[in-house]
Amino acid sequence: MYSKNGCGRPFFEYNKRMKKVYRIFFGGWFPLTLLAIFTLTWVYQVRSVGFYLDDWLYLSAYHQGGFPALQAYAFDDSRPGLLPYVIGLGFKLIGYNRLGWQLWSLFWRYLGGVGLWLLVRTVWPKRGAVAAFSAILFAIFPFFKHQAFAIAYNQIWIQGALVSFSFWLTVRALRSERSGDRCLLTAAAMLLSAAQLLMTEYYLPVEAARLFLIHFVSAGENGRAKAVLALQRYVPYGLLLAAYGVARFAVMPRWVADRNSLSWIREFSGPLDLSLHMLQMGLQYLTESVWGVWYRSIRPDRMNLLIPSQRIALIFAAAVFVFLTVSFTCGTKDDPEDAESDSDAGAIVRFGAALTLLGFLPGMAIDKNPSTTFIYHDRFMIPAFLGLSLLIPAAFAKFVNKRWLRIMALAGFCAVAVNFQIVNSFDYRTAWKNQQDFQWQLYWRVPDAKPGTAFLGDGIIASFLGGWADGAMVLEMYGKGTGLDPTPYWYLVVGEGDFEHEFQNQLPLTNKVKIYNFRSEFRNNIVLTKNEWDRCLWVLEDLDRLNPYISPTTKKLINYQNPDRIIYDSGRRLTPAIFGAARPRNWCYAYANAARAVAVGDDAEALRLYDEAVVARWDPLKPVEFTPFIRAAARTGDWSLAAELTERAGWEAHITHEYFQALWEELTAAGEASPERTAAFERVRPLITAPDGN
Structure with a gap:
């Protein structure tokens, strides 16, 4: 016998226990469920990534110049508000630890998901599934490729969390029966709003969505009365937004250079051209948000299951898909939201659409279209993540009648996001490894x-x-x-x-x-x-x-x-928290340290390093990298070893003969003649002579 919702009795004795598990995972304990999915998504990345691009600007500014340098950079970057204090607080709490910065940035992204879940559960308590899927999607939303920029983009995730919690506090204030509580909650909501606005203007238009939210939770006898009441309740937030607008667009440009000015509008000959251009950008944002987000996240052209990280990504994504599908399919039978009218879903769709469209405006205002193919332009979609994360689950709840199809589709979106984040992290792990190879090889050679x-x-x-x-x-x-x-x-x-x-x-x-x-x-x-x-x-x-x-x-x-x-003798060390532990020893370790040893006359150390390379079977990469070992052997009088090393370096003698000829001329000019030297020179002559014998 099988139950109506497709979960058979052999699999689970009806659904009592399954519904209990569901209520634990997606009820009051949902933040832990979100944390589990979040951890599964990011754990593979945070272990092996470091600092990139503008991370190094913030890091070197603070480490070399202190907080005044952070302030100077914020002014140079048209961010004269709270941004240097936010980044400075991060350095105070975390220091220069790259893993700490990754976790700090991810913590705020996770917190934004929790805030979004609280908001939906508070405003629309019957829509638990929409709340859960919205929170999961925001926490792991794909498309944006640069989560690993833990310092440079840290404030964006802080802002996202502050916006979601500020909206939630606004709802709590409106529904509070005690005037004192209303005042405190409203003040807290405004404080969070002001804080995020003073960091960057990324979420500036999104703040206007608060009016829609207030309208949804306001009670009124008819549409007009409800609208008037909503406007009255929005007044303090509107005044805050207006004050920020004056400060940002009237005062700040006179104070510091504005790299995000609207001067580009003057490039168009008239309103018609400008309108067509804005329409074009709007369509680009719409297509990227509806289609591009998911297609570019899957990237079938880059799929290669021979790469371990891609196999891990698929396994983790499949695990999330199965968990969400089973939990919602078997755990939500007779869920009240299925019996409710679709008015709640419609309201969430409208609110999510408003958030999404407002989230497009920051990028459009500075003439930037969202793209993962144009480097770093994907960040202009971030302000719309809150709206998209709400809109997608709500649209499925509103317009897709078959519950199993809704659940599988939304679980599929979450699985795509998990897969994207893990696969995307591969590029950053590779880039950080290349950085560390450069850092440590340079340090070994130039301490x-x-x-x-x-x-x-x-x-x-x-x-x-x-x-x-x-x-x-x-x-x-x-x-x-x-x-x-x-x-x-x-x-x-x-x-x-x-x-x-x-x-x-x-x-x-x-x-x-x-x-x-x-x-x-x-x-x-x-x-x-x-x-x-x-x-x-x-x-x-x-x-x-x-x-x-x-x-x-x-x-x-x-x-x-x-x-x-x-x-060579300063004894200085690279900061482990920033640059990591020394790279694994390999041929380049032996080469760089031998070149340094020869430069200071420590030929014995150079030869010891060569012996270490031989024992460890480190393969040389280029013939010219034998140079410090050949020099050390010759300078210690071991001409036979110098000849042997030159022979080992002779696999591309047709292009290296001039180089090694000059090296041997240098060595023989510096030392005293001896039968050993003469024999060694004759031994290598074929390798250091032009192929035609000249």
């Missing part, structure tokens, strides 16, 4: 540097970096907390023609960007080529003019490098 040193490189350090983020990261590696003006260290990517005037005229290199003011005198540079999958990080020297693996543009920079900028 410290003199202030006023420019690190000149041939490319951005890793994905989700570049420009000022590269410079801020290197500053954090070598900075001693002496401030940002002048900025003592910086990383510059130098391409063809870059700084040509400065190099030709022996002028200082300068780079003034945001709050950083860097200057290095002529030739106060360390020239490097960054590590890749097939080579280690190299700090270049004169010999590298013949290195076949370096571009001609980078070779020109060798003319301006100065090895005396390196400090």
Whole structure:
């Protein structure tokens, strides 16, 4: 025998126990259920991600310049309100711990989901399923790819939580029978609203949705009376919003530069062109929110089940899908909301639609369309996440009659979100690994540097970096907390023609960007080529003019490098909380440390590192990376080993012969002649001679 809702007696003796479990999971204990799904979604990411892009600006600003530097950056970024205090509070509570920052940012996103659940359960208590699915969707909503930017986007999730709790407190105030409680709850709601507005204007238009919410919970004899009552109750919030509008759009632009001004509107010839452009953007937001969010989250073109993270993502997503489907299918039989009229669902649809449309406005106001394909434009959809998370479950409750179909569809959306977040985290884990490889290889080779040193490189350090983020990261590696003006260290990517005037005229290199003011005198540079999958990080020297693996543009920079900028004996260490523990030992560990040892004359240490590499069977990446070991062997008089190492490095002799010929000329010129040296030179002659014998 089978029950009407499709759950058989063999599976569960009717549904009494299942309904009890459901009420535990999705009743008063729902925040724990949400936490479990939330943890399942993010646990795979937080273990292996770090700092990216603007994270490094906030981090280096606070660590090197203190709170005044945070304030200066906020002013430069047109954020003169509470933002530096919010970020500063994070540093006070968490310090510089990358895992701590990830958890802090996720905590606020989770709290936003709890606030949304409380709001729906308070306003529409019969709509428990809508409340649960809305909270889950907001907490793990897909599309936005940069959750890992834990410092840079931290305030957005704080704002989302404050908005949802502020709305909830407004409802509590309206339904309170005691005037004292109403005043306190209204004041608390306004305080949260003011706090989030003073961080950034991301959620500014969303605040207007409070009027719709007040209208839904206001009692009135007819539509007009209800509207009048709602307007009366909205007055304090409206005054707050108006005061912020005056401060933001009239006062602030006279105080600081406004990077989010509306001046772009003047580019259009008339109202018609502007209206068509706004219509176009509105359609882009609508299509991205209805279709793009889910299609771009699935990304079938990137599906590869041979990648472990994608298999884990599918397993976790399937687990969430099964849990939600079984819980709601078997646990909500005879749920009161199925017998209710659909008026509640219709109200939530209208409120969710209003929140969504208002959430589109911040991006539209600065002429930015939402996209995951245009870098970092996906953030402009975030203000609409609250509305979309409400709208989707409510629309299914309103327009889809078959309960099993509603449940499976909504569980499917949640599963897609789980899968997206886990798969998306793979790019960030890879980028952080590449960052750490760069950081530690550079540190092993250059343990410290003199202030006023420019690190000149041939490319951005890793994905989700570049420009000022590269410079801020290197500053954090070598900075001693002496401030940002002048900025003592910086990383510059130098391409063809870059700084040509400065190099030709022996002028200082300068780079003034945001709050950083860097200057290095002529030739106060360390020239490097960054590590890749097939080579280690190299700090270049004169010999590298013949290195076949370096571009001609980078070779020109060798003319301006100065090895005396390196400090070998400072004893300085990288901050573990920021940069992690030392990278696992491998060939690049041996190479970088051997190059440093040879630079200070510790040839025995270099040879010890080579022995360690042999025992550990670390495979060399490029032939030229044998150079420090060959030098150490020759300088200690072990010419036979020097020849053996050159032979080991000879697998691409057709392009490396000039390089190693110059190396052996350097070694033989420095040492005394001996039969061993002569024999070794004859042994390597075929490898250091041009293929035609010349």
